[in-house]
Amino acid sequence: MFHYTVEVDKSLDEAVSALEASLKNEKFGVLWSLNMKETLAGKGVELDGDYIILEVCNPHEAKRVLEKSPLVSYFLPCKIVVYKEDGSTKVGLPKPTELIKFVENEELQAIASDIEHRLIGAIDSIK
Numbered sequence: 001m002f003h004y005t006v007e008v009d010k011s012l013d014e015a016v017s018a019l020e021a022s023l024k025n026e027k028f029g030v031l032w033s034l035n036m037k038e039t040l041a042g043k044g045v046e047l048d049g050d051y052i053i054l055e056v057c058n059p060h061e062a063k064r065v066l067e068k069s070p071l072v073s074y075f076l077p078c079k080i081v082v083y084k085e086d087g088s089t090k091v092g093l094p095k096p097t098e099l100i101k102f103v104e105n106e107e108l109q110a111i112a113s114d115i116e117h118r119l120i121g122a123i124d125s126i127k
C-alpha cells in the first residue's frame with residue numbers, strides 16, 4: 001500500500017489542530033495548508049468533499065535528504081491529508097518509504113523509514 005490512512009474521532013478542524021500540535025513534537029512544522037474545497041470554489045468549481053492538505057517539513061531532515069539526492073525534492077515537502085469520507089474524518093499520507101524507492105538509494109531508504117515512522121506516530125497520537 002502506498003499510503004497510511006486512519007480514521008479519527010474528531011471533526012476536520014479538530015483533527016488539523018491536533019495534528020499540528022503532534023507534528024511539533026516530532027520537529028515537523030506545517031509550511032502550508034490548502035483547503036481544497038474553498039480553493040476550488042474560488043475558481044468556480046464545486047467539490048462535495050472536504051479536504052485539507054498539509055505540507056509538512058522538518059528542515060534538518062529536508063537538508064539531510066536533499067544533500068544525498070536532488071531528486072528527493074520531487075517528494076518534498078511531505079503531505080498529510082485530512083478529509084471527510086462517509087461522515088468520518090480520515091488522516092493519511094503517502095508513505096515516504098514508497099516514494100523514495102523511485103530514487104533507488106539504500107541510505108535514503110533508511111532515512112525515509114525513520115521519517116515515515118515519526119509522521120505515522122504523529123498521526124496515530126491524535127486518534
